[in-house]
Amino acid sequence: MDLTLSTDQRDLRDGLRAFLRDAWTADRLRAAADSPDLDRGAWRALADLGVFGLEVPESDGGMELGAAEAVLVFEELGRALVPGPLVATYLAAALLGRPGAATGATVVTWADRTAPVQVVEHLAAADEVIAAGEDGLWALPAGKVAGTPAGIPLDPLTPVSHVVELPAGDPVGRAAAWRDRGAVLTAALQVGVAQGALDLAVRYAGEREQFGRVIGSFQAVKHLLAESLVRVDLARAAVLTAALTLDDPAAGDLAEAVAAAKILADDAATAGGRCCVQVHGGMGFTWEVLAHLYLKRAWLLETGFGEPGVHAERLADRM
């Protein structure tokens, strides 16, 4: 048993972190929030780093790594608030081998047929839509999916479209693996969102002064931040364990690990986002400060691949 990162894993994570720090600066995020069309160049840059091909076989140009590496990478993407249908494109490459997904040539989004209201992320930017039913998966050219873009999306970096009818499409696989992996990768993004929100809040708490001292010296503020830290650490351990169970299903209880990871990561991100807004005071309610972007992303991701209540019921059924 070993849950510590290898040198290669650390290098992979640190390399991506350094790249994202330069690529997705606060100013870039602010600009993207005001013109949220997906930046294809940035998308291809991620693909060039191998982000979408992590689990793709080397013979197909991928890195042939596992879900354990994927969650390290997705945590960094979440932390940097990178926009785009990351999970769907990743899964289209890793699970379905959809042409162009790994190289960044094809942007893939997805729709959940079981949802009572169809709201699809990044539909206008996408080339392909994967529709997931109870059991099956279907691929549709994005152009065949008629959607009405929402005038004001909740997460300014994630345009959403309302879709009334999803056409049939070509069957491309089973939904179970898509949903499990999607939940774990989404949970990894959430851990990153939670960590990013915590970092921002800690930085502000160390700078902002009131009553003649930095606000981070007030215990009420300290404890809010410590509580965020606890949630992130717990979620990170759960997500890592879920990923390792995906890589080696006989080593654990996959259904339990997946559900726990999504529940704890959603909690870490949504509560962490709120904490970040609160610690910023009035600044936290401004468009300018990034705090709202973390919280809004957390709210968005919470709805994808099973909201926490659904996963909680699954866990309860297993008790």
Add this chain to the structure above:
Amino acid sequence: MDLRYSDEELAFRDRLRAWLAETLPQLPPAPDRDDWPARRAYDTAWQARLHAAGYAGVDWPAEHGGLGASPTEQLIFLEETARARAPYVGANFVGLLHAGPTLIVAGTDEQRARHLPRILRGEEVWCQGFSEPDAGSDLAALRTTAVRDGDHYVVNGAKVWTSHAEVADHCELLVRTDPAAPRHRGITWLILPMDAPGVRVRPLRTVVGSSEFSELILDDVRVPVADRVGAENDGWRVAMVTFSFERGTAFIGDVIESRNILAEVARLARATGTAGGTLWDDPGLRREVGRLAAEVTGLWALARKNVSEAAAGMVPVQGASVFKLRFTESRQRIGDLAARVLGRASLAMSDLPGAGNGRLVEDRVNTLSFTIAAGTSQIQKNILAERVLGLPKEPRWTSP
């Protein structure tokens, strides 16, 4: 990265499982909660069995009589004993988890030879005399004095919340030996024999109604200088050694216990009839069960991550505080959930016919202490905010 135990670890686990399966049915019934002599006898007999089978002091170094197990084997030991519902460490807690490890690190050869084998064999019970009426979270405010008189210290003062004091043979005692020195530098760590003249134990009644802990009154108690651990006035550092053990892996077995309790709550909810069905039909209740199950799964993942980090030589300050904060909160939420399922059967701590309430209600009340003992939740948050997040330190005590 790998979730699986190695072949050696699996062999260790299988041996232990076999031994537990053979041994546990031979144990006498657990004694009454308030019968302290019987509890001591039960806990130490269990320790003696562990010793005879080679499982005493799993995490202690082999050269001091322990098993010298790796952190992972220690995790397996705690996991398997909890799963098999083996007796809890109980009265052996302070000896095995605090005093013994402290003597290993800071004791003299003579002190180790005198105490370590007896602790391992279950022949010696220890208690911890750190907290005082005016020194709890702020432990360095302690005022119990020890004045040198020839080759003895003469100790005067009072300790409080001393768990198992009634049945202990020895007490790890923190005393002030230099009242003029800065607070942390005037403290000394002594081995106090509980039968020394001048030691009075006054049991305190807890919210559970039991007497888990006591007050210690110390009047002119003479402690040989040879029973000092570490240098005079260096007791704070020695005590910190003890704490690093306390906040390590102490709660791991309890995660398994949490899962058992949660499963019991789910079983009760399925079995409790309501107008049109059972309590389990309530999705709100099921979701709360599911959320708590996620907590338990996450805590187990975190425990394993902490153990992996310890095995890799990292010091889990962050992991231990994070774990303690979240585990203790989850445990309290599980207690509340149990009460919700029990309904008005939660109004009795003793068993009502067929209600399955007693243990759950007692546990709910008992877990109130979890966020207080061994560093309150507020203190843990201060630690995380300052040592991990790097926020400014709390105002420190200054002399008035």
